[in-house]
Amino acid sequence: MVINSAAIRWHGDFLELLDQRVLPAETLWLPIHNSQQAAQAIRDMVVRGAPAIGITAAYGLALEAALQGETASADNLAAAITVLAASRPTAVNLFWALERLQATAGTLQGVELVNALKKDAEAIHHEDIAANHALGEHGAALLPEGATVYTHCNTGALATGGHGTALGIIRTAWAQKRLNSVYAGETRPWLQGSRLTSWELANDGIPVTLVADSTAGQLMAQGKVQAVIVGADRITANGDTANKIGTYNLAVLAKHHGIPFIVAAPVSTLDPALPDGSHIVIEERDGNEVRQVQGKVVAPSEVSVYNPAFDVTPGELITAIVTERGVIQAPNTDKVLAHIREQ
Numbered sequence: 001m002v003i004n005s006a007a008i009r010w011h012g013d014f015l016e017l018l019d020q021r022v023l024p025a026e027t028l029w030l031p032i033h034n035s036q037q038a039a040q041a042i043r044d045m046v047v048r049g050a051p052a053i054g055i056t057a058a059y060g061l062a063l064e065a066a067l068q069g070e071t072a073s074a075d076n077l078a079a080a081i082t083v084l085a086a087s088r089p090t091a092v093n094l095f096w097a098l099e100r101l102q103a104t105a106g107t108l109q110g111v112e113l114v115n116a117l118k119k120d121a122e123a124i125h126h127e128d129i130a131a132n133h134a135l136g137e138h139g140a141a142l143l144p145e146g147a148t149v150y151t152h153c154n155t156g157a158l159a160t161g162g163h164g165t166a167l168g169i170i171r172t173a174w175a176q177k178r179l180n181s182v183y184a185g186e187t188r189p190w191l192q193g194s195r196l197t198s199w200e201l202a203n204d205g206i207p208v209t210l211v212a213d214s215t216a217g218q219l220m221a222q223g224k225v226q227a228v229i230v231g232a233d234r235i236t237a238n239g240d241t242a243n244k245i246g247t248y249n250l251a252v253l254a255k256h257h258g259i260p261f262i263v264a265a266p267v268s269t270l271d272p273a274l275p276d277g278s279h280i281v282i283e284e285r286d287g288n289e290v291r292q293v294q295g296k297v298v299a300p301s302e303v304s305v306y307n308p309a310f311d312v313t314p315g316e317l318i319t320a321i322v323t324e325r326g327v328i329q330a331p332n333t334d335k336v337l338a339h340i341r342e343q
């Protein structure tokens, strides 16, 4: 089966990833033939965004099984799973996808195992697209008519199977004529907001204004934002949410200004195994991402840098978590666990 989405093209016997490091200046598709290449692409952020990372890992493992052919077995895939699991630590979708494929593999062997893993990876891809459309509907209903919203990082078709999470809500609200416009924070240091979100929204004809991250407080103080909508990399049992660095700042600002702070994510991003955000492993990335902007030096090469890729927003600052199953208002442990148990 061939599945084409904005950043992930599955051809049945190999994968192509749209290189998000060079967007929007260049459109470059990189071929992926095995789990090592998939892990490298995730680590280097050729592909990024929690759901897209999970989908890529699933295809990477299926490709590895295909290379093993007759000898494919759960045991023989263990090393590939270890390599994929070590690619990035924070987005739970990566581990969720690998565990799901491991369960699918079970005691199957050879061609039967290969076919089962390919089918499951394709199902993960399709299910993510459907989840985004469903959560888009639930989330759009939360927005006041004619709202202008603020979003952070990139949570669109590039970060998911398609449509997007926070950007999925924005797309659906725009289609329903509920949305006035979007402020996109540029999202230093990797610039997902300026390079990816403003590009996706502009391509869709959705009015977007790009701002430096430090502009958010001024916008809220001026009454120019009616909701903040962001995605998530991992949501713990009590609703604490790891997302792109700077998300926590926005939640504090939104609380101060009485603006709804909405987190959008598929159920695969919920991690009931962790009681709260203090248990989330936060990835730290190379200091040169801060010392340089797209290869241009903007700081002394020897200056010390702290570059966490994510922060944790306490659940108590979150107005609502939106998934494909509906809305968790004022999340807490009882509500999140009940939501996960719902089918």
Ligand SMILES: CSC[C@@H](O)[C@@H](O)C(=O)COP(=O)(O)O
Residues within 6 Å of the ligand: 048, 049, 050, 051, 091, 152, 153, 154, 155, 156, 159, 160, 164, 165, 166, 192, 230, 231, 232, 233, 243, 244, 245, 309
């Ligand atoms: C639908 S994507 C949700 C999150 O993964 C997104 O908000 C985010 O923080 C992405 O971080 P990134 O470092 O670009 O992978």
